[in-house]
Amino acid sequence: MQSRTMSFVEALTNVVVGFGLALLTQVLVFPVFGIAASFDQHVSIALIFTLVSLARGYVLRRLFARLSDRRLFR
Numbered sequence: 001m002q003s004r005t006m007s008f009v010e011a012l013t014n015v016v017v018g019f020g021l022a023l024l025t026q027v028l029v030f031p032v033f034g035i036a037a038s039f040d041q042h043v044s045i046a047l048i049f050t051l052v053s054l055a056r057g058y059v060l061r062r063l064f065a066r067l068s069d070r071r072l073f074r
Contacts (some may be wrong), residue, residue: 015054022046 013032023046
């Protein structure tokens with residue numbers, strides 16, 4: 001079983017990598033669609049999507065934990 005510290009490190013790494021990928025993707029893809037954004041705007045947009053992703057991951061993890069507790073997926 002994973003320790004709480006390692007769970008935190010994994011979650012933090014996931015968020016940091018996700019943010020970096022979102023930022024890189026925006027910088028590369030936005031111009032293809034004619035969307036002009038400053039670097040600060042790219043950072044803000046990536047941060048918003050990262051926070052939404054973090055919330056989504058938390059809600060889904062708690063949902064599946066609840067379903068698991070009800071023995072629906074054992």
